[in-house]
Amino acid sequence: MRLVLMGPPGAGKGTQAKRLAERFKMTHLSSGDILRAERGSGSDLGVKLKSFMDRGALVPDDIVVSIMAAAVAAQASGLLLDGFPRTVPQAVSLDEQLNKLHRPLEAVLVIDTPATMLLERITGRRSCPQCGRVYHVKYLPVPADGLCETCQSKLVQRADDTAEAVSKRLDAYRRQTAPVIVYYTKAGRKVITVDGAASPDQVTARVVEALRVL
Ligand code: AMP
DSSP: OEEEEEOOTTSSHHHHHHHHHHHTTOEEEEHHHHHHHHHHTTOHHHHHHHHHHTTTOOOOHHHHHHHHHHHHHTOOSOEEEESOOOSHHHHHHHHHHHHHTTOOOOEEEEEEOOHHHHHHHHHTEEEOTTTOOEEETTTBOOOTTOBOTTTOOBOBOOGGGSHHHHHHHHHHIIIIIHHHHHHHHHTTOOEEEEEOOSOHHHHHHHHHHHGGGO
């Protein structure tokens, strides 16, 4: 299966992507994770990425497209793209690349979640900088010692999970990413929308049911 997973920040894309990739044997490519790894490497490119990412702005298309094209080309079969494409030019580049590889997308899955839920979900999030495990001050309580239960690293709030950065990310989603759904719809792609206002398990069940049409 080759899918693009879309939805606003805080919709639960990361959680669902991990589960779906395992269940349907797809490689999960998260542009956010790939960019964070590059940012953390201390390279010149990483320093440049930090200036966009920490304030909740999108990284310029040319940079993201070249990084993601390399990751996509390295995958032979099932693919789950999470967080990419986020602009129409990125979607066009991805289509061109996949068409050349004779591996077109089969569907676009959108996790739709009301804006009021997103802010609370993201600003309460605490993440492990080492293994990526995610906690939430209200829904997935942070251990009393503030350390990750998997790898004992000190949990942090991502610089782009603060209220100020989140409102910028939501604005970027509305202005730059929502048009990608319109692009795919107009191109006649199968766009499957699932209501994300539920527990992670309920959303997974809805997604699995919705993917039966493929
Ligand atoms: P995420 O973990 O998907 O929320 O991504 C974190 C940050 O990485 C975003 O706020 C952007 O700064 C950057 N980013 C991730 N994916 C993309 C993309 N496809 N295009 C531009 N910037 C991106």
